[in-house]
Amino acid sequence: MFIEDFKFVFLFIIVPVLIFFLVTSRFKVNKVLSVFTKNTNFKNDKNYKRISKLRIFSASFLILALSLSIFALMQPKWGIIEQKIRTNNYMITILLDLSRSMEADDVWPSRLERAKLEIEDFVKNTDNLSVALVGFAGTSFVASPFTQDMETFSYILNELNIKSVTLQGTRIADALVTAKNTFNVNIPGKKSIILITDGEDHAGYFDNILKELKDNDISVYTVGVGSELGASISSDIGYSEKTVISKRDDKTLKLIADSTGGKSYIADNVYLKNIFNDIKNNMDSVSTIKNNRSYKDRFQIFLFASTILIIIASILNILTQKRVLYKNNKSSIIKDIK
Numbered sequence: 101m102f103i104e105d106f107k108f109v110f111l112f113i114i115v116p117v118l119i120f121f122l123v124t125s126r127f128k129v130n131k132v133l134s135v136f137t138k139n140t141n142f143k144n145d146k147n148y149k150r151i152s153k154l155r156i157f158s159a160s161f162l163i164l165a166l167s168l169s170i171f172a173l174m175q176p177k178w179g180i181i182e183q184k185i186r187t188n189n190y191m192i193t194i195l196l197d198l199s200r201s202m203e204a205d206d207v208w209p210s211r212l213e214r215a216k217l218e219i220e221d222f223v224k225n226t227d228n229l230s231v232a233l234v235g236f237a238g239t240s241f242v243a244s245p246f247t248q249d250m251e252t253f254s255y256i257l258n259e260l261n262i263k264s265v266t267l268q269g270t271r272i273a274d275a276l277v278t279a280k281n282t283f284n285v286n287i288p289g290k291k292s293i294i295l296i297t298d299g300e301d302h303a304g305y306f307d308n309i310l311k312e313l314k315d316n317d318i319s320v321y322t323v324g325v326g327s328e329l330g331a332s333i334s335s336d337i338g339y340s341e342k343t344v345i346s347k348r349d350d351k352t353l354k355l356i357a358d359s360t361g362g363k364s365y366i367a368d369n370v371y372l373k374n375i376f377n378d379i380k381n382n383m384d385s386v387s388t389i390k391n392n393r394s395y396k397d398r399f400q401i402f403l404f405a406s407t408i409l410i411i412i413a414s415i416l417n418i419l420t421q422k423r424v425l426y427k428n429n430k431s432s433i434i435k436d437i438k
Contacts, residue, residue: 102395104175111170115163122159158416165409172402177395190229191246191289193279194219197297197325198262199237199270204298204326207367211325212261215296215367220254222376230289232282235260236275238267242282272297272352276309280318291318294379295356298326298349306352310359319362321379322353326367 196219202212223231231253233244243264244256262268272295279293293313313320350366357364363382365375 102177104177106174108170108173111173112167114170115167118163118166122163154416154420158413158420161409161413161416165406165413168402168406168409172399172406174399176398176402178398179396181394181396183394190226190231191283191287191291192229193232193234193282193293194223194257195234195236195275195279195293195295195297196257196260197237197270198235198260198265199298200262200268201270201298202325203262206326211298215323215325216257216260218376219294219296220257222380223253224250226380232279233257233260234275234279234282235264236271236278237262237265238269238271239265240271240275240278241265242278245282270297272356273306273309276306276313276320276356280309280313280316283316283318285316291316292362292379293318293320293360294323295320295353296323296325297353298324306356306359310356313360318360320356320360321362321382322357322364323375324350324353324364324366 196212196215198212202215203210205211207214223229229250230246230248231244231250232242232246233253233256234240235243241264243260244253247253276293276295279295283291285291350364354364356362363379365378367375
């Protein structure tokens with residue numbers, strides 16, 4: 101037998117206290133009866149003996165019911181249950197592009213803000229998730245290490261903007277290295293990177309990092325935000341401001357995803373939410389099955405027995421009251437006859 105919750109054991113103190121109270125009360129009642137009836141032999145009366153027995157049984161059943169109820173609160177368990185449980189343990193690093201091109205408004209309200217909204221919704225609706233956050237542009241940095249505190253993660257996510265990085269540009273290859281380093285390869289579980297970018301890598305050589313990701317079984321899901329036609333953004337060059345067109349680079353993103361066993365997506369206003377759902381479904385398909393052994397809950401037995409004893413005690417109490425009333429009525433009739 102296994103007891104799960106010992107904190108209720110102190111309630112058993114109530115039992116001896118209750119017994120002491122009932123016994124002392126009974127002595128006091130007998131003493132009062134002997135004074136008022138002027139009969140020290142009233143205990144030999146047959147009706148008194150029957151009533152006393154009924155009361156003793158009723159009190160005993162109530163005390164036993166109380167003891168069983170307390171024991172049920174302690175959650176006794178015995179008997180082993182063996183179950184096969186499918187578990188999904190996710191370790192996901194969100195790799196978010198913070199380059200100036202992510203301010204383009206070809207996706208409402210902007211590429212960056214739309215991505216942040218969907219990331220927040222995704223992490224809050226995915227169970228068993230441990231998530232990290234990496235921001236990147238010309239350089240990359242870990243904004244949040246792995247955490248399961250989604251409130252804190254969401255706060256950090258919402259604070260990110262293009263001013264969070266000191267060097268502009270889009271260096272996806274370097275960012276993938278930073279994202280890879282967030283993982284501890286010795287910890288079991290599905291490891292993935294979700295790369296959200298417009299895909300315009302300005303200085304990247306992917307061969308080495310893609311091989312490392314594949315060797316460590318880290319898949320990359322790429323989400324290309326923005327339209328194929330692109331959108332105009334302002335770019336500061338020296339003391340002048342120049343308007344440039346930022347376009348999505350689907351070829352680069354597909355290369356990254358295909359090389360690591362991930363999947364490449366193209367996002368717009370309509371499909372971005374569906375993309376995150378599809379990523380989740382893809383990760384759900386990779387799960388582990390483990391044998392789980394646990395004890396069977398048996399508190400129901402004690403609660404059932406306690407309930408039966410309370411019912412019996414109630415019936416005995418009713419019978420006692422009826423017998424007392426019958427005795428009193430009988431005594432009154434005899435007096436009236438006399």
